[in-house]
Amino acid sequence: MINKSKIKVFIDCLKVIFITLVITILIDKYVISITLVKGCSMLNTINDDDRLLINKLSYIYKKPSRGDVIVFKPPLKNREGELFIKRVIALEGEKFKIIGNHVYINGELLMERYIDDEKYIKRDYNILQGIVPKGYVFVLGDNRNNSNDSRTFGFVPIENIVGKAVTKIWPIKGATTLAVEYPKDGDGIID
Numbered sequence: 001m002i003n004k005s006k007i008k009v010f011i012d013c014l015k016v017i018f019i020t021l022v023i024t025i026l027i028d029k030y031v032i033s034i035t036l037v038k039g040c041s042m043l044n045t046i047n048d049d050d051r052l053l054i055n056k057l058s059y060i061y062k063k064p065s066r067g068d069v070i071v072f073k074p075p076l077k078n079r080e081g082e083l084f085i086k087r088v089i090a091l092e093g094e095k096f097k098i099i100g101n102h103v104y105i106n107g108e109l110l111m112e113r114y115i116d117d118e119k120y121i122k123r124d125y126n127i128l129q130g131i132v133p134k135g136y137v138f139v140l141g142d143n144r145n146n147s148n149d150s151r152t153f154g155f156v157p158i159e160n161i162v163g164k165a166v167t168k169i170w171p172i173k174g175a176t177t178l179a180v181e182y183p184k185d186g187d188g189i190i191d
Contacts, residue, residue, distance in 0.1 A: 041141035067180030
């Protein structure tokens with residue numbers, strides 16, 4: 001026969017497990033999560049199978065900044081359930097132009113130490129210049145020769161951004177912050 005104190009202990013344990021599970025799910029969905037990267041569009045910054053820490057609160061009170069690595073829902077039909085990871089290059093209201101492997105923001109060259117230096121492969125892209133509309137950002141992969149990014153699918157609505165990738169946590173020997181430090185005034189544009 002099972003006594004009442006054992007049943008109470010069992011029920012209390014179930015309550016703790018349930019509450020812990022709910023809190024974990026809420027934190028993962030709304031605060032911070034770990035994601036596994038599949039693909040090579042962000043080489044050499046992020047490799048296939050790297051694990052990243054994603055801050056989902058980053059853009060509640062502020063807008064994305066140039067250089068941020070973001071995780072977002074792509075503005076592509078039939079791919080709504082996927083998540084992409086790219087770098088913010090141009091912000092709303094900015095005029096951009098891409099010539100080869102060089103990006104110009106408002107007519108000034110953007111310094112990009114993070115891109116893969118291999119020879120640029122010319123392709124037909126949909127968007128190589130324009131002005132970023134209000135409420136959007138223009139994103140590119142660091143591996144410019146192998147990236148499905150804003151050059152192909154257009155501007156990313158800020159509301160589609162899931163979070164900011166802040167740290168590579170796995171593999172351990174490659175653990176690093178993903179923050180970009182631009183010289184001078186901090187916007188990466190060479191005057």
